[in-house]
Amino acid sequence: MRILSVHNRYQIRGGEDESRQAEERLLREMGHEVEVYEEHNDKIATMSSLDVASRTIWSQEAHQIIRQQLKKQTHDIVHVQNFFPLISPSVYYAAKDEGVPVVQTLRNYRLLCPNALFFRDGQVCEDCLGKFVPLPGIVHGCYRESRVASAAVASMLMVHRTLRTWTKMVDVYIALTEFARQKFIEGGFPAEKIVVKSNFVHPDPHPGQGEGGYALFVGRLSVEKGLDTLIAAWKQFQIKVPLKIIGDGPLADSLAEDTKSMPHIEWLGRKPMSEVYDLMGEAMFLIFPSNWYETFGRVAVEAFAKGTPVIAANIGAIAELVEHNRTGLKFTPGDSADLAAKVQWLLEHPQELSQMRQEVRVEYETKYTAKQNYCRLMEIYELARSN
Known part of the structure; x- marks a missing residue:
């Protein structure tokens, strides 16, 4: 199986990045071909605010690059790990234009909340959950503490809700827990398209003795x-x-x-x-x-x-x-x-x-071992291909 993994990296590597890389390594170990299309947020420093906002909603560059990659070789799956902000949902349309199924891992709450955390002013905030227009997120400048930047994120969410991108252009969503799955269902995502597959730890680090006293x-x-x-x-x-x-x-x-x-x-x-x-x-x-x-x-x-x-x-x-x-x-x-x-x-x-x-x-x-995770991932890929 040949998979195109799509990811937008942040300046700071975190759990999202580690989990994605672990998944890509596992697929390669199991004999699959994994190509990666990646953008990095470092690029934002060289772009105008208007360019960043525009690309957040629709990146023509990413759309063209992904279509070209899919045209060069047959791919079985486009697995989107994170498209925000420089790749944009245009990745889904590029895959669909080439007839390739799309899987999206939901590693944060960006598609429901402008700051992706459901967290504001030191406490949980669900003010934008289920709202077509995430106005509270704009008013409070929830993304990068900027109303302008938050408006760009909100615009992306509204445009693609209008286009029904989240419903029509993704074959399967992967939530990491049942809790996260239920939040996306509350936010209007189709329950039948969201499955649960946890992250995993590989290789096995093996247990310690627990004798450190701390x-x-x-x-x-x-x-x-x-x-x-x-x-x-x-x-x-x-x-x-x-x-x-x-x-x-x-x-x-x-x-x-x-x-x-x-x-x-x-x-x-x-x-x-x-x-x-x-x-x-x-x-x-x-x-x-x-x-x-x-x-x-x-x-x-x-x-x-x-x-x-x-x-x-x-x-x-x-x-x-x-x-x-x-x-x-x-x-x-x-x-x-x-x-x-x-x-x-x-x-x-x-x-x-x-x-x-x-x-x-x-x-x-x-x-949480690689074996269980690999079997589950293959089930999900087959589900996406059968949709």
Whole structure:
């Protein structure tokens, strides 16, 4: 099978990029030919605001390039990982012009929410969900804190809702969790076209021993990731177990200041994945304090693969991944007292924590290996080809 993978990269690599690359590697390992058409947001710096807005709605350049690629060789699937902003939905039309089925992975909520997060002013926001005109997103400048840029995103959404692009031009959508699937259905997407396929961890990093005697956070240092809740739990309730934090982001400076007066918290900055896995495998547990509707929660599944239980905020997709009292614990989002209580409970119940280590590894082996993911992806591709 020959697949054209289409992706628009951001300046900062994140979980979306890692998951896409893992999928492409897996397909190649299984003998499929994978070509990649990629644009990078670095290009935006050389473009006028009008050009960017225009390309966000319809990129004639991407349309022509993709058609040419599809004309040169027969492809079985065009798999769109992310078209925003420089590739645009014109990719769907290019594929349909050449008679190639289209699969779109829904790695964020961009098609429902201008900032793609359902998150504004430090809390969940669904003001644009289900609205034909996402006016609140424009008023609040939800994309790049700019009303002009937000209007360009809103225009893209409205134009393609008018054209019925989302209904007619995509054969199958892949949601990463049932939670995310339901959000897109609420937003008006056809339920029969949305299937669920999770991300996966490959190659298997193998479990650690969990003997490091510390808690671990891995992720972007930003408001939506719940870092403030995490720090408050350690600061206000004097949790004695050390906390290691891996990551970087806009809250880095405030975190650096906090750690000066908190010897139990160690900020390690960015680390290569091999070191992250080593630290993850030796952690007592991983904390996932997110305040927004994650579409998946890759870090949690990586922790499962390493045999490390997860204390997660009971919100969005991450709440779907973590089973309370089996693969970890759940706490009320934004509630540092509840988080501290869950941490303390695990510290006081070593036998239950040990049992959780076994259960999370079973969860990984049952749901999140390359084998299960590959079989599911092939089912989805066949479904798209039969539509």
